Structure formats: C-alpha cells, structure tokens
Amino acid sequence: MTSPTCYVGISELFSGTGRAGTTRTEAVQRIANAAILVRGEQIEHVGPESEVRAACPADTRFVDMQGKTAIPGFVDPHIHLVWGGDRSGEFNRRLHGAGYVEIAAEGGGIKSTVRQTRAASADALATKARKTLDTMLLHGITTIEAKSGYGLDRATELKQLDVMDQLSAAHPIEMIQTFMGAHEVPPEYAGRPGDYIDMLNQELLPEVKERGTVTYVDIFCEKNVFELEDSRKHLQAALDHGFKIRLHADELFPLGGAGLAAELGAVSADHLVHASKEHQRAMAASGTIATLLPGTSFFLRAAYADAASFQEAGCTIALSTDYNPGSSHTISQALMMALGCMKMGMTFEQAFLAVTLNAAAAIEKADTHGTLEPGKQADIVFLDTPGAMHLVYYWGVNHVSDVVKAGRRVVTDRRLITT
Numbered sequence: 512m513t514s515p516t517c518y519v520g521i522s523e524l525f526s527g528t529g530r531a532g533t534t535r536t537e538a539v540q541r542i543a544n545a546a547i548l549v550r551g552e553q554i555e556h557v558g559p560e561s562e563v564r565a566a567c568p569a570d571t572r573f574v575d576m577q578g579k580t581a582i583p584g585f586v587d588p589h590i591h592l593v594w595g596g597d598r599s600g601e602f603n604r605r606l607h608g609a610g611y612v613e614i615a616a617e618g619g620g621i622k623s624t625v626r627q628t629r630a631a632s633a634d635a636l637a638t639k640a641r642k643t644l645d646t647m648l649l650h651g652i653t654t655i656e657a658k659s660g661y662g663l664d665r666a667t668e669l670k671q672l673d674v675m676d677q678l679s680a681a682h683p684i685e686m687i688q689t690f691m692g693a694h695e696v697p698p699e700y701a702g703r704p705g706d707y708i709d710m711l712n713q714e715l716l717p718e719v720k721e722r723g724t725v726t727y728v729d730i731f732c733e734k735n736v737f738e739l740e741d742s743r744k745h746l747q748a749a750l751d752h753g754f755k756i757r758l759h760a761d762e763l764f765p766l767g768g769a770g771l772a773a774e775l776g777a778v779s780a781d782h783l784v785h786a787s788k789e790h791q792r793a794m795a796a797s798g799t800i801a802t803l804l805p806g807t808s809f810f811l812r813a814a815y816a817d818a819a820s821f822q823e824a825g826c827t828i829a830l831s832t833d834y835n836p837g838s839s840h841t842i843s844q845a846l847m848m849a850l851g852c853m854k855m856g857m858t859f860e861q862a863f864l865a866v867t868l869n870a871a872a873a874i875e876k877a878d879t880h881g882t883l884e885p886g887k888q889a890d891i892v893f894l895d896t897p898g899a900m901h902l903v904y905y906w907g908v909n910h911v912s913d914v915v916k917a918g919r920r921v922v923t924d925r926r927l928i929t930t
C-alpha cells in the first residue's frame with residue numbers, strides 16, 4: 512500500500528460538508544491551522560493539525576503548505592469545451608452596439624462556431640481544448656461537465672466526443688460528458704427544428720449511447736431555437752435511451768424550460784434568468800439543481816438570475832462559468848463567485864457551496880466530490896491567501912498555487928506538473 516501524505520501548515524481549511532447538494536449555508540466548516548491526510552486517491556482525515564498529526568501512521572510523508580488556504584477543487588458543471596475558431600471579432604461588434612440575437616440571426620453566434628468546428632481537424636480541436644483544460648486546472652477546477660454541440664451533424668458531434676474521450680484519458684481534469692446535438696438548429700434543417708430533433712432521436716442518440724462514455728443529454732430550450740414540445744420530445748427520447756438529462760432553460764425568454772426540467776426530472780436546469788417562481792418551486796420539489804451562469808449575464812450585458820428567489824423557493828444553487836466562445840468566454844469559478852455575490856445577492860458561503868458541493872451535485876458527484884472530508888476523493892486546491900474569503904474579497908486574481916487531483920499533485924507553485 513502507498514504511504515499516506517499529510518498536508519500541514521494550512522492556515523485555513525474551508526469546505527462544505529455532506530454528501531448531497533444543500534441550501535443550508537451553515538453547511539460550511541472553517542478550521543484554522545489545519546492538516547489533511549491523504550491516502551491513495553482519498554482523504555483519510557482532516558482537522559486541526561495537532562489532531563491529524565496524531566492520527567498519521569509512521570510512514571506518512573509530510574508536506575508543508577506554508578500558511579496557504581485549502582479548499583475543495585472547484586467543480587464546473589456547464590462547459591462547452593471543444594470548438595474551433597474564435598469570435599473575438601463578433602464580441603467587438605457587440606461592444607459597438609450589435610446584439611447577440613441580432614448577430615445570431617445573421618448567421619453568426621453559435622452557427623459561426625459550428626462552421627469553424629466542422630472545418631477543424633480532431634487534432635486541432637484537441638490541442639485547443641487541452642490548453643483550456645490546462646488553464647482551468649491552474650485556476651483550481653478539478654472536475655467538469657463538458658458538452659458537444661458545435662457540430663450539429665453526425666460527423667462533427669462524434670468528432671467532439673472523440674476529442675473529449677482522448678482528453679479525458681490524458682488530462683488530470685475529470686470530465687463528465689454531455690451530448691448536446693440540440694444546441695442550435697443546423698443550417699441543413701433551417702426552419703425545421705422538429706425534423707432535426709427526429710433525426711437526433713432516431714440516428715444519433717442510439718449511436719451516442721453505444722459509446723458508453725456520455726452521461727447526459729442537454730438541449731437549448733429557447734424561443735426560436737427548440738421550443739417546449741421539441742425539447743420534451745428530445746429529452747424524453749434521451750431518457751428512454753437511458754441518458755440523464757439537463758437543459759439550457761429560460762435564458763433569454765420566459766419559455767418555461769425550468770418547468771419542463773422539473774416535470775421530466777432533469778438533474779440540472781441552467782441559466783434560468785427568466786424562470787418563473789412557480790417553476791422554481793417545481794424544480795425544488797423535483798430536486799433539479801438550479802445552475803446559474805452569471806458570466807453569461809455579465810458578458811451579454813443582460814439580466815442576472817435572482818439567486819435569492821431560487822434560494823427562497825428551496826432550490827439547490829450551483830454556479831458555472833458556461834465557458835463558451837460566444838456568451839461567456841471565461842474559465843474562472845472564482846470570478847463566478849464574485850459575480851454571484853456582487854450581482855446576484857449571494858452570500859460568500861452560498862457562492863462557495865455553489866462552485867464546490869452543489870456544483871458536484873449538479874453532475875451527481877456530491878457523494879464523492881465537492882468537500883474536504885474523510886472518504887471523499889482528494890481533490891484539493893491550495894490558495895496563496897490567508898483565507899478563502901479572499902476568493903471574492905481580492906477579486907479578479909487567480910489565487911490558486913497548488914492543486915491535488917485524486918491524491919496526485921498536478922499543480923505546484925502555479926506550474927502544471929506534466930508527467
């Protein structure tokens with residue numbers, strides 16, 4: 512058996528507690544002068560340093576973290592990882608006054624990335640996505656949900672999934688895969704979203720299921736994209752094929768996607784800027800996580816979801832960057848916490864749980880991920896700060912200095928360890 516490692520000299524350990532998503536912000540613990548004992552891939556003990564040292568076996572290797580803060584690795588439960596090209600020109604057009612919907616209607620937006628993703632080789636897509644994963648790891652993200660959805664045809668959707676398989680096997684970041692063939696209506700099916708959904712249901716869902724690597728099916732349930740009936744049809748077909756489901760819901764218009772998510776028992780409904788109170792309550796009753804995406808609101812200069820309203824309705828709230836080339840080109844979960852606190856009325860504790868334990872719940876990993884507790888996977892981020900509060904208090908700065916993923920050190924002193 513491998514010798515355990517004990518991380519000592521931790522000025523503050525800050526973590527949620529428990530094995531399920533929570534609305535209880537008291538579910539955070541703060542331990543001053545802490546230590547963490549790790550054996551193999553798991554945490555064996557956390558607590559005050561003197562207590563943990565007393566529990567360490569004789570062959571323990573001690574690593575002095577020199578006053579850093581320890582938190583669980585960030586989980587990001589909504590990532591558009593694999594895509595080609597660049598939309599900075601479109602972004603500049605928006606700064607000059609063009610609207611996101613206006614650009615999309617002209618064939619830009621998601622469709623522009625689809626063209627560039629179709630044209631790119633799998634190798635080029637993998638190289639670009641690997642760099643993104645490296646940047647995420649350096650910012651403390653240790654687990655993500657990653658979607659296809661910039662192909663919108665069989666070959667390119669499968670190419671995206673192939674790239675995800677390749678990166679999943681090679682990169683320390685743990686990846687849960689989602690098929691999002693229904694991200695937009697492709698040009699070949701313009702004006703015929705129902706026919707496209709039929710094709711996805713009959714041809715692609717069985718083939719994707721066969722791969723065995725994809726957990727979820729997601730859809731952009733939105734006015735003039737996939738409206739409620741097409742969304743219901745696709746999601747029901749996904750459930751029938753044995754997938755779990757998640758939705759982009761009520762982002763730009765109050766269509767009722769949040770209600771559909773609750774009705775069908777979706778694991779998560781995301782965006783939710785325009786979700787009605789009735790649908791928020793329905794989501795709470797169905798246990799559907801509310802994954803809020805403040806980076807998108809920021810980047811589109813749009814309204815923010817009302818976190819207090821979801822909290823009051825009893826929803827478990829997660830936060831995600833929604834990393835993508837058009838509406839939220841960022842990988843910083845710390846920045847999402849800052850936006851959650853400053854723009855959505857969240858407390859620090861709520862925002863912290865939303866990027867750790869509740870984000871893990873949004874990908875059904877809360878029993879093993881998202882907190883620093885005995886028996887959980889040893890996904891640990893060390894911050895070069897006197898406490899976790901600096902994630903928001905000293906905002907816009909990457910404070911991550913060291914990362915341990917599944918018990919293995921993968922970032923040391925802000926540098927990736929490549930093995």
Ligand SMILES: N=CN[C@@H](CCC(=O)O)C(=O)O
Pocket residue numbers: 620621624731759762807833835836837838839
């Ligand atoms: N809402 C739809 N999809 C993305 C936007 C993708 C894009 O603009 O490329 C989102 O999650 O925000």
Ligand SMILES: [Zn+2]
Pocket residue numbers: 589591759833835
């Ligand atoms: Zn998205």
